[in-house]
Amino acid sequence: MPKKKKTKKVKKVKNIKKTKNLLAQKTKVEDKSKKQTNLNQEDKPEIKKIKKQATEKKQYSIKDFVVYPKHGVGKITAVEKAKIGQIEIQFYKIFIEKEKLTLTVPINQQSNLRPISSINQINKCVSILKTKPKIKRTMWSRRAQEYDQKINSGKIYELAEVVKDLNKNTDIIADQSYSERQLFEKAYDRLKSEFEAVLKTTPEEVQKKMDKALGRNKNLLED
Secondary structure, eight states: OHHHHHHHHHHHHHHHHHHHHHHHHHHHHHHHHHHHHHHHHHHSOOOOOOOBOOOOOOOOOTTOEEEETTTEEEEEEEEEEEEETTEEEEEEEEEETTTTEEEEEEGGGGGGOEEOOOHHHHHHHHHHHHSOOOOOOSOHHHHHHHHHHHHTTOOHHHHHHHHHHHOOOSSOGGGSOHHHHHHHHHHHHHHHHHHHHHHTOOHHHHHHHHHHHHTOOTTGGGO
16 A cells, blocks of 8 residues: 555656646747847848828819918919928929919928819808998908908808908999908909809809899999
8 A cells, every 4th residue: 555655656746847847848949939039130120211291181183273371262283292301292383373473382281272162162152242241340450450361261251251241332432441442352352263263164254243242333343
């Protein structure tokens, strides 16, 4: 009976030694794998990142009409590239017909641009032009500043509101001050140019459409 106990004890010891050996071998394999991975990483050449212009999603193509808030409707004549330092920049060339001006607008700043309006938006503008002007009692200098901000906002409905509010459907020029007339004509021309681009019709037809909505005498703008 004592001999059997000894045999069991010897087997236990052997099993423990075997387990320890297996663990040691596993550890060596893992260490070797880690060393190999580190060596491989050290051998890899360093990849230098090329500096690129931060971009927004490109929206426009050559011959597209766009609106630049401070200048109005323009046409994209080219999409070009230029290198400034180590950065390659893409930009639009935009021709503003009314001002005979060519703008250079980087593509990553195209949030300054907007596409021309839809037919539905033009129809809503016509509805705005037909409504009564809002009479404000504040000082003209303050109102003039507000109107100018609306004109340069690039928002077509605000532009239509300025045209409607400054409209004088009368032949008497004395009813409108010089500065009022200047702001009105600026807003009117901006709105008219967008109507032309969207409706794809002649300037004369667009003027008739706008003047009819405003109830204007057609000779007023020719004074």
